[in-house]
Amino acid sequence: MDAASLPAAEMSWLAWLRRELAPAPGRSENAVRITVTVVLVVVIAMTLRVPEAAVSAYMVFFVTKAHRKATALVGILMILGVTIGIALSLLMYRLTIDRPELRIPGMAVMLFTGMFLSRVFEIGPLAFMLGFILSVTQSVAELAPSGELLVRAMLWLLVAIVYPIAITVVVSQFLLPVHAPPQPTVAKKKKPLLAPDAFTNPKYARFALKVTLAAMSCYILYTAVDWAGIHTAFITCIFIALEDTESTLYKGLLRIVGCLIGALLGFLSILYLVPHMETIASLVLLIGAVSLGAAWIGMGSERIAYAGLQIAFAFFMCLLQGFGPDTDFDTIRDRIVGILLGIVMMTLIFCFLWPERSDDRLRPALGRALRKTAPRST
Numbered sequence: 001m002d003a004a005s006l007p008a009a010e011m012s013w014l015a016w017l018r019r020e021l022a023p024a025p026g027r028s029e030n031a032v033r034i035t036v037t038v039v040l041v042v043v044i045a046m047t048l049r050v051p052e053a054a055v056s057a058y059m060v061f062f063v064t065k066a067h068r069k070a071t072a073l074v075g076i077l078m079i080l081g082v083t084i085g086i087a088l089s090l091l092m093y094r095l096t097i098d099r100p101e102l103r104i105p106g107m108a109v110m111l112f113t114g115m116f117l118s119r120v121f122e123i124g125p126l127a128f129m130l131g132f133i134l135s136v137t138q139s140v141a142e143l144a145p146s147g148e149l150l151v152r153a154m155l156w157l158l159v160a161i162v163y164p165i166a167i168t169v170v171v172s173q174f175l176l177p178v179h180a181p182p183q184p185t186v187a188k189k190k191k192p193l194l195a196p197d198a199f200t201n202p203k204y205a206r207f208a209l210k211v212t213l214a215a216m217s218c219y220i221l222y223t224a225v226d227w228a229g230i231h232t233a234f235i236t237c238i239f240i241a242l243e244d245t246e247s248t249l250y251k252g253l254l255r256i257v258g259c260l261i262g263a264l265l266g267f268l269s270i271l272y273l274v275p276h277m278e279t280i281a282s283l284v285l286l287i288g289a290v291s292l293g294a295a296w297i298g299m300g301s302e303r304i305a306y307a308g309l310q311i312a313f314a315f316f317m318c319l320l321q322g323f324g325p326d327t328d329f330d331t332i333r334d335r336i337v338g339i340l341l342g343i344v345m346m347t348l349i350f351c352f353l354w355p356e357r358s359d360d361r362l363r364p365a366l367g368r369a370l371r372k373t374a375p376r377s378t
Contacts, residue, residue: 020304026066027299034064034295037171039288041164042320046280051153052160054316057287059164061298061312062239068172074125075169079162081129086158088130089137090151096138097147103138108216111135115208115241120198122191132238133161139219139234206354211241213353214345221341229334232317236342239313251306255343258310263336265290265311266318270332274319290315314339 037060045053063078065071096103114131118124137154144150198204218233240255269286277283291312298308317335 020300021296024300027296030064030066030299031292031295033171033175034060034298035288035292036175037064037164037168038291039284040167040171042284042287043280044163044167045160045320046283050160050163051156054320055157056160056164057291057316057320058239058313059161060168061295061309063165063168064172066299071172072169075165077123077126078129079165081126082133082158082161085130085133086137086154089134090154092134092138093141093147093150097141097150100141103141104216104219107135107138107219108212110138111215111238112208112212115211115238116204119204119207120195122193133157135215135238136235139231142223143228143231203354207241210349210353211237211346214241214342214349217349218338218342218345222338227334229331230338230341232335232338233342233345236313236339237346240310240343240346254304254306255310255347256340258307259314259336259339259343261307262290262294262311262314262316263318263332263339266315266332267336269315269319270329287316287319 038057041056041060042053044050045056050056063071063075065074092106096106111131111134114127114129114134117127118131121127137157140153141150144153195201195204215234215237218237219231222228222230222233240251269290273282273286277286294308294312294315296308297311298305300308314336317339318332321331
């Protein structure tokens with residue numbers, strides 16, 4: 001079937017997809033940098049047996065921005081955030097380790113505060129990382145058989161997050177660096193540290209409350225049914241709430257599509273490729289190939305970039321289960337269920353509880369994009 005015989009709607013969709021995946025200035029350089037960095041992180045994790053390799057690999061996507069200065073700034077702020085967060089969490093455990101009546105409300109308060117400040121603070125990444133680390137580390141108390149192992153796990157988490165961020169910043173400075181385009185010579189306005197309407201505009205608090213409600217609902221659900229394997233639901237709710245709540249429906253679609261694609265790639269890899277892998281080189285090639293594709297999508301426009309991050313997140317969570325090839329489908333099942341649970345919970349809450357659509361820049365994104373790319377009659 002040739003293009004002329006395709007329905008107009010299908011031609012419009014294909015034209016939109018081709019446009020979104022087309023090369024753009026700096027896109028290939030960023031995709032290569034992300035791929036190289038992910039490969040370095042995975043090799044280090046497997047060689048030195050650093051746990052949480054999936055989180056480490058995803059942090060590369062999480063930190064990398066379009067230009068190296070932005071990457072360095074975000075990376076430094078996040079390293080500070082995770083270091084301070086781990087230290088504070090260890091201090092808090094002296095009061096909360098055996099007192100869930102204090103720990104669970106404390107998790108909610110810390111997560112709400114972190115999400116709120118991430119929207120109104122000029123250095124939002126620092127606030128986000130603090131809220132994320134404090135809430136996540138407090139949420140795993142039930143999984144540790146002893147206090148000593150819990151402390152060891154938290155210190156390893158610090159390593160697993162910090163070293164990929166540091167590598168990302170270094171690589172962004174020296175490997176195919178992409179500079180910000182020259183700015184017009186106009187007087188720059190100094191931005192306030194705190195948004196002027198931080199405590200008068202209710203959308204910031206509503207955003208934080210919705211993220212907290214979604215994450216805590218997942219936590220209570222998987223704890224109540226004693227299914228700790230899907231604890232990725234809690235992490236998913238926080239990770240996919242990085243940006244503002246505009247275009248909730250559209251971003252929810254990107255999250256689900258990206259997650260399904262990444263999970264499918266992980267499932268097929270474990271089913272057909274991983275059983276034949278005998279060295280770390282083959283694992284690196286597989287991860288590099290998927291990372292390159294996800295990075296290419298992730299470095300696209302805001303109409304498609306979020307799907308690239310979700311592809312990477314789901315794929316890493318499925319494939320990187322230990323320190324070598326693993327064909328445990330129970331783990332991949334649990335992680336997929338956890339990711340989907342987090343996405344569904346976030347989508348439901350963000351769609352029906354104070355949906356922000358008045359200043360939505362992408363609300364009609366897909367439909368409008370398709371209409372714009374539709375063939376015009378001459």
